[in-house]
Amino acid sequence: MKTRLIELAHGSGGKATDDLVTEVFFRAFNNPALNRKNDQALLDLPPGRIVMACDSHVITPLFFPGGDIGTLSVTGTINDVAMAGAVPVALSAAFILEEGFPVDDLERIAASMAREAREAGVPIVTGDTKVVEKGSGDGVFISTTGIGVVPEGLVLSGDRCRPGDRLLVSGTIGDHGMALLAFREGMSFDPPLLSDCQSLHQLVGRMVEGVPSIRCLRDPTRGGVGAALNEWAAQSGVGIRIREESLPIRETVFSACELLGLDPLYMANEGKLLAVCPPEDAERLLEIMKSHPQGQNAAIIGEIVEDRGHFVEVETLMGGTRLLHWIHGDQLPRIC
Amino acid sequence: MAYLHEFRDRKSAQALLSTIRNESRPDRDYRLMEFCGGHTHAIWRYGLREALPDNIRFIHGPGCPVCVLPISRIDMARTIASFPGVLLASYGDTLRVPASGGRSLLHSKAGGADVRMVLSTLDCLRLARENPGKTVVFFAIGFETTTPPTAVAILEAKRQGIPNFRVFSNHVLTPAALRSLLLDTTPEKQVRIDGFIGPSHVSSIIGTLPYEPIVREFSKPLVIAGFEPLDVLLAVLMLIRQINDGRAELENEYTRVVTPSGNPEARALVDRVFTLRESFEWRGLGLIPNSALAIRPAFRDFDAEDLFSVSCPSVSDPRVCECPDILRGIKTPEECRVFGTVCTPENPVGSCMVSSEGACAAAYTYGVRRTPDLEVRP
Numbered sequence: 012m013k014t015r016l017i018e019l020a021h022g023s024g025g026k027a028t029d030d031l032v033t034e035v036f037f038r039a040f041n042n043p044a045l046n047r048k049n050d051q052a053l054l055d056l057p058p059g060r061i062v063m064a065c066d067s068h069v070i071t072p073l074f075f076p077g078g079d080i081g082t083l084s085v086t087g088t089i090n091d092v093a094m095a096g097a098v099p100v101a102l103s104a105a106f107i108l109e110e111g112f113p114v115d116d117l118e119r120i121a122a123s124m125a126r127e128a129r130e131a132g133v134p135i136v137t138g139d140t141k142v143v144e145k146g147s148g149d150g151v152f153i154s155t156t157g158i159g160v161v162p163e164g165l166v167l168s169g170d171r172c173r174p175g176d177r178l179l180v181s182g183t184i185g186d187h188g189m190a191l192l193a194f195r196e197g198m199s200f201d202p203p204l205l206s207d208c209q210s211l212h213q214l215v216g217r218m219v220e221g222v223p224s225i226r227c228l229r230d231p232t233r234g235g236v237g238a239a240l241n242e243w244a245a246q247s248g249v250g251i252r253i254r255e256e257s258l259p260i261r262e263t264v265f266s267a268c269e270l271l272g273l274d275p276l277y278m279a280n281e282g283k284l285l286a287v288c289p290p291e292d293a294e295r296l297l298e299i300m301k302s303h304p305q306g307q308n309a310a311i312i313g314e315i316v317e318d319r320g321h322f323v324e325v326e327t328l329m330g331g332t333r334l335l336h337w338i339h340g341d342q343l344p345r346i347c
Numbered sequence: 348m349a350y351l352h353e354f355r356d357r358k359s360a361q362a363l364l365s366t367i368r369n370e371s372r373p374d375r376d377y378r379l380m381e382f383c384g385g386h387t388h389a390i391w392r393y394g395l396r397e398a399l400p401d402n403i404r405f406i407h408g409p410g411c412p413v414c415v416l417p418i419s420r421i422d423m424a425r426t427i428a429s430f431p432g433v434l435l436a437s438y439g440d441t442l443r444v445p446a447s448g449g450r451s452l453l454h455s456k457a458g459g460a461d462v463r464m465v466l467s468t469l470d471c472l473r474l475a476r477e478n479p480g481k482t483v484v485f486f487a488i489g490f491e492t493t494t495p496p497t498a499v500a501i502l503e504a505k506r507q508g509i510p511n512f513r514v515f516s517n518h519v520l521t522p523a524a525l526r527s528l529l530l531d532t533t534p535e536k537q538v539r540i541d542g543f544i545g546p547s548h549v550s551s552i553i554g555t556l557p558y559e560p561i562v563r564e565f566s567k568p569l570v571i572a573g574f575e576p577l578d579v580l581l582a583v584l585m586l587i588r589q590i591n592d593g594r595a596e597l598e599n600e601y602t603r604v605v606t607p608s609g610n611p612e613a614r615a616l617v618d619r620v621f622t623l624r625e626s627f628e629w630r631g632l633g634l635i636p637n638s639a640l641a642i643r644p645a646f647r648d649f650d651a652e653d654l655f656s657v658s659c660p661s662v663s664d665p666r667v668c669e670c671p672d673i674l675r676g677i678k679t680p681e682e683c684r685v686f687g688t689v690c691t692p693e694n695p696v697g698s699c700m701v702s703s704e705g706a707c708a709a710a711y712t713y714g715v716r717r718t719p720d721l722e723v724r725p
Contacts, residue, residue, distance in 0.1 A: 331394015333713040339693040343439030
């Protein structure tokens, strides 16, 4: 295909739409359910309860070190499904394209989605394409929905944390958020900062198989570990205490945070998970996580405590304590 | 990056804390003002207050760049932003500070003004190049640390011939504010300070020399310190030793960065572009002579105040807000009636609750436990 731009006609539902969908999406995503070309996909599901999650993706820049909006739209939704302990089965993808968006870029994004979906073993089985006038969008917005199946007997939910439970993280925190910030601002680091975006369902599969007593899992995306822990504390009516010393943080991310005056606990992650399990299972869970390539840097970072105020507290490197509140809006670099 | 972990070492901190415990006299208290918001932030962020003996009190000073910005200057920026064809840019927190009627620049943005957040003054030059049909105004704020980058932007705009770039200068000077705090003898504004933890990054530019006359004139110990937790602890120890010995000297803890004369290149850049204002209003401190910088007439083509000639009257802070007293160290954040209830980082009433360097924001973010029924207990 020559260098072309998205036109309003591509969203009209007519021949132009069909051509675009066939040339870009069908070619990239290519799977039996999609190839039937119906307005919906018919799926055979394994036994178990159905999990469903959706995620909309708007990101600047569209392409960044370690991934692009396409990768993210697949991994993000797979991870949301997987955090229920589910095996993800299929994805849908809806595109809102801005008039004038280069078709080459769309193809590149579709290729990333296809690659990630193929590697994850989760096909994109249905979709939709709309085009908005120039100025009404930001290139491309992608909304994906995923379904998955939770094995019988497994119940993972953010309201199940109990005092005494241990808190684990699957690897270094803040990689995605800092990689994007650095890229946007033209800062380079050695080694370069890459987004950690990856699908975590295989790691989750190993974890729930080995330790079915896991209380809950969450991928700390926007708002970072800080937001995820405050959500759990509120949902479960408990407090959470973490040790700053035990947090796995890449040296480059740590340096960049220091340079800008930002807290890695609030930086977004796209390929890490937090897990809570009963204390007696913590070491075994850690071992299972560490034996998986996606959990090599896993660590036990804290525990669930009783706290009427449902606070998240950090034991600082200096031995003091501080609170880790919800963050309001985005973190802002310090001025002075 | 060097020195990432060395100045956070737990063992060294414990050793320092134990020396401080041994050398501080139990029969007296030590009231130390940390001038900079960066120190305030570090004190809360690392839980230093509770790690130190109770008789060592930190009094938070006015050194938070957005906190000291008076309402009238933000009103002026909002007026400039409302003019057609203007794109106004500033550092993040500046956009959130409430001005008259509780309205901030973010409200202006929501109302249709073109207001952008930038991380660097050079981003403003890029915005000016990309938007030739607009007048790009940089709302410049901050102490001596942020002034050289503004000077560089103006010099670069001149060199590159960027005609649509303007600076609305609100740069202020640290030693002048320190002097003004010590000079004020109004009884209700008196606050006993035994010593100062002096500015960190600011001193990397201006050096230690500008503080010398102040230390001599007012006989107050001042220790320039870095922003890392061990820097703060070491500065506390140095101040305690001075106070115990009855000395009032200028000392430099931050020797890995700060020299007596600072950074001459940066100071030369500032001197080339800026000139002293006769007087400038500070939030909480009022009008202070020779405390701020205006753009020199030679660079008037880049001066937003020259182009727009906007003026807004001085406005007092909301009556319930104690920011003026908090900025002078007369009150602590917890002593403000609206702290943590009406005034929160989500919905700041006063400027000290906005930036992470503000005393109220630091106290709230790291120290306040709110029970679910919203009862506040510090």
